[in-house]
Amino acid sequence: MMDTAIKWPRVNADWLHAPALEKVFAALAKGGATTRVVGGAVRNTLIDRPVTEIDIATTALPDETARLARAAGLGAHPTGIDHGTITVVADGQPYEVTTLRRDVETDGRHAVVAFTGDWKEDASRRDFTINALYCDPDGTLYDPVGGLDDLRKRHVRFIGDAKQRIREDFLRILRFFRFSAQYGNGQIDPTGLAAAEELKDGIILLSAERVRAEMLKLLAAPNAPEVLAVMYKAGIVQLAIRTLIEPDRFARLSAIETALGETPDPITRLAALAVIHPGDETFLAEQLKLSNAEASRIATVFASEPGIDPETSEAVGRAALYKLGPENFKRAVLLAWARSEAPPSSQNWRARALLPDRWTAPKLPVSGSDVIALGIAPGPAIGNVLQAFENWWIGNNFPSDAELQRNVLKDLAAKSLA
Known part of the structure; x- marks a missing residue:
C-alpha cells in the first residue's frame, strides 16, 4: 500500500548515523524492505532528551529479516518471533527489528498479531500518538497519526479509541499516566482519563513485574505529584499498589528533593507514597516483587536512629550516618522530613539531609x-x-x-x- 504519511523535516542525531545501525539498514535494504526507526528514539530526539534504546520497524517478514541479517554477517535472534521481533546484532549492539503488524486478537495482556505492509495500520495499533513517530535512515520523519503536534503541545493522547487501546493491554492505563508525568504538560487528556477510570479494574490482571516497572518509572517522572493526585482521585493508583496511599506526603517529598537539587529516587518516593505503618514495606516488597536491594532500601522509612531528627546534635547525626551509610541516611532524613510536614525551606532539615555531603564517616580503626x-x-x-x-x-x-x-x-x- 502507498505510504501516505505526512513527511516532516529530517531527524538529526548522531545515533542515526552509527555504523552498527547503518549496517542493519543496509542489510534489510538488500531485500527491498522499507525500514525505519520508531518510537522513543525518534520522540526523545525531537525534544532533546536522552535516547536509551533504538527500535526498528520494517516491512520485511521476520524470517526474511533474520535471513538478510545473517547474509550480511550480523547476528539474528528470534527473541519475539510470535510478535514479529528479531533481535539483530551489529558490532555487538542489539537492535529489536519488528515487522509491521496489526492486532488480530487481544485479551488485555497478550495479543495475536498479523503482519502488514501498511505503516498507518502499524501506527494505529500503538498506544500513544507521540510513540508512533518514524524516521527513515536519512532522518526523514513520518507522522501517521498526529504525534508531532501532540509532542509539541506536550499532550499525551491515545491513538484512536482510548478504550480499545486499553482493552488491548491494560498496562496502557499505567503507561498513560507514566507518559503524562514524563512528557505531558501537567494536564491529563480527559478522554484518556475517562477511559482509564472506566477500565481500571483491568489493572488487577497484570503481573506484579509489569506493574512494578511502570510504577517506578512514573514515580520518578517530573510531573509525578500532579499525575498521582489524579490517579488517586480516580482510584487507579490504589489498584496498582493495593495499600494505603499518601499522595500529599509524596508531593512534599518531591518538593523537598527539588529544593535540594536531588535526583528523584523511585524507591524513596514509593516509601513516601505507600509506607505508612510498620509492615507496609514488607507488603510492598511482596506486592511489587521488589528486589532484595530495593526492599532493604524501602525499609529505611522506619529507621529509628535519633540522629535523623535535626533537633538532635550533629554528633548524634553523625552516629546515625555512620550506622546507616550515606545513602540510607539521606533517604531516611528525606522521608522523615516529608512526614514532619516541615516546609522544603526548613534550614534545620536541610542541614541534616546534607550532612553526608560535608562529613564522611570514618572506618572503624581497629580489627x-x-x-x-x-x-x-x-x-x-x-x-x-x-x-x-x-x-x-x-x-x-x-x-x-x-x-x-x-x-x-x-x-x-x-x-x-x-
Whole structure:
C-alpha cells in the first residue's frame, strides 16, 4: 500500500548515523524492505532528551529479516518471533527489528498479531500518538497519526479509541499516566482519563513485574505529584499498589528533593507514597516483587536512629550516618522530613539531609587482629570487645587519636579477660 504519511523535516542525531545501525539498514535494504526507526528514539530526539534504546520497524517478514541479517554477517535472534521481533546484532549492539503488524486478537495482556505492509495500520495499533513517530535512515520523519503536534503541545493522547487501546493491554492505563508525568504538560487528556477510570479494574490482571516497572518509572517522572493526585482521585493508583496511599506526603517529598537539587529516587518516593505503618514495606516488597536491594532500601522509612531528627546534635547525626551509610541516611532524613510536614525551606532539615555531603564517616580503626594481639582468644569475646569499642568510639564522636584508641581497646580487652 502507498505510504501516505505526512513527511516532516529530517531527524538529526548522531545515533542515526552509527555504523552498527547503518549496517542493519543496509542489510534489510538488500531485500527491498522499507525500514525505519520508531518510537522513543525518534520522540526523545525531537525534544532533546536522552535516547536509551533504538527500535526498528520494517516491512520485511521476520524470517526474511533474520535471513538478510545473517547474509550480511550480523547476528539474528528470534527473541519475539510470535510478535514479529528479531533481535539483530551489529558490532555487538542489539537492535529489536519488528515487522509491521496489526492486532488480530487481544485479551488485555497478550495479543495475536498479523503482519502488514501498511505503516498507518502499524501506527494505529500503538498506544500513544507521540510513540508512533518514524524516521527513515536519512532522518526523514513520518507522522501517521498526529504525534508531532501532540509532542509539541506536550499532550499525551491515545491513538484512536482510548478504550480499545486499553482493552488491548491494560498496562496502557499505567503507561498513560507514566507518559503524562514524563512528557505531558501537567494536564491529563480527559478522554484518556475517562477511559482509564472506566477500565481500571483491568489493572488487577497484570503481573506484579509489569506493574512494578511502570510504577517506578512514573514515580520518578517530573510531573509525578500532579499525575498521582489524579490517579488517586480516580482510584487507579490504589489498584496498582493495593495499600494505603499518601499522595500529599509524596508531593512534599518531591518538593523537598527539588529544593535540594536531588535526583528523584523511585524507591524513596514509593516509601513516601505507600509506607505508612510498620509492615507496609514488607507488603510492598511482596506486592511489587521488589528486589532484595530495593526492599532493604524501602525499609529505611522506619529507621529509628535519633540522629535523623535535626533537633538532635550533629554528633548524634553523625552516629546515625555512620550506622546507616550515606545513602540510607539521606533517604531516611528525606522521608522523615516529608512526614514532619516541615516546609522544603526548613534550614534545620536541610542541614541534616546534607550532612553526608560535608562529613564522611570514618572506618572503624581497629580489627579482630588488634584484639587477638591483646591476648583475647579467637571466639565470641573478640566480637564483644569490638562492639564495646565501636560503641565508645561512636559515642565520643569518632576520636581519631591513635594512642587514645589503643588505651581504650586495652582496657576493654582487660575487662573481657577479668
